[in-house]
Amino acid sequence: MTKLRRRSTFDRRYERFVRSLRDQIVTGQLKPGDFILSEHELADLYELSRGSVRKALSELVSEGLLLKIAGRGNMVTYPRKGDIRLATIKLGWFSPSYELPVVRQLLQRFEERFPMLRVQLVPIPTPECVETLMEWNASETVIDVFVLPDFFFLRWVQQGWVHQLHPYLPEEMQREQSSYPQLLSMFQHDGVQYATPFVFSPVEIGYHRRMWENAGIRGPNPIRDWMGLVETARRCSIRTPDGECDQYGFCFSASRNRWPVFLLQNGGRLADADGTLLLDYPRNVEALRFCVDLMYQHRVVPVFSHGSNRLAEDLFMRGRAAMILTTYYFMNEFRYQGMDWDLYLPRWDAKRRHCCWATVWPSM
Incomplete structure (x- = not known):
């Protein structure tokens, strides 16, 4: 924020x-x-x-x-x-966000508690929210507070507009106890903290309990490495007599908040310390090849040609996929679906670099 x-x-x-x-x-x-x-x-x-x-x-x-x-x-x-003079705060929020109904409920409770304050919720169109906010600011339609994902903050810095942001870090916030240093650094520029992270959404594996039970999957840690993931997904996959997939064992989207997990799990990296791109780094290639094999060789994952999260999440919510790579942030959509699902949280195995499903990826 x-x-x-x-x-x-x-x-x-x-x-x-x-x-x-x-x-x-x-x-x-x-x-x-x-x-x-x-x-x-x-x-x-x-x-x-x-x-x-x-x-x-x-x-x-x-x-x-x-x-x-x-x-x-x-x-x-x-x-x-009768003499109360209301102070109005303009709060910017992404217009397509499914959180808007919840945000409005929270604002209503806030105003009931603090009757001298009013919060005007201003939906911000995406994906050009950075440019929109700058245009509004230039026309004196100033948004006082707004949510800013890490990649939008990076765009703000790259465009040279960061000086338009008012540095924000609550005085009462204790850095070491309140957040991860890595998260704070994502919103810093030239040593200045321009924004305070308040949502950290790790990427985890979710699964349908019933589908695991029907596939005979038992034990606390069935996915001990990448091939363990393949085997578990294969057992959960169901095909029709003509070979079509009726139920996928696993699904994930190609969005920037999902597939990089495979690179991290495999010790990959996209750039060197000096900023040199490492797209052909061997561990990157190995991880990406595994993603492709999940779709075309093992055929346990649907083929996605774009980065939308919606297709994968819809499959999981409709019971067409036994497991999903998703974020805590997106799990809000599972709340009212009546699904019997859970998170797969294995222990970290320091001796096996490709068995680290406990690693998280920030999804701000």
């Missing part, structure tokens, strides 16, 4: 002060009747002049959040119902 603003260093300090004080009042950390710190103390704390602090406090007084009492200071208060 990141913010889109163009601000000077002073503007950032000033906004940080106003936002921090307003948040403490709206969220109940400061309660009606509490007196806040003196102007002098606030100026030292937020590195602002007393004049700037006095101006910011006047804003909160006009919003009905503070009451200035002569000789005593500024006291927290709540405005009368």
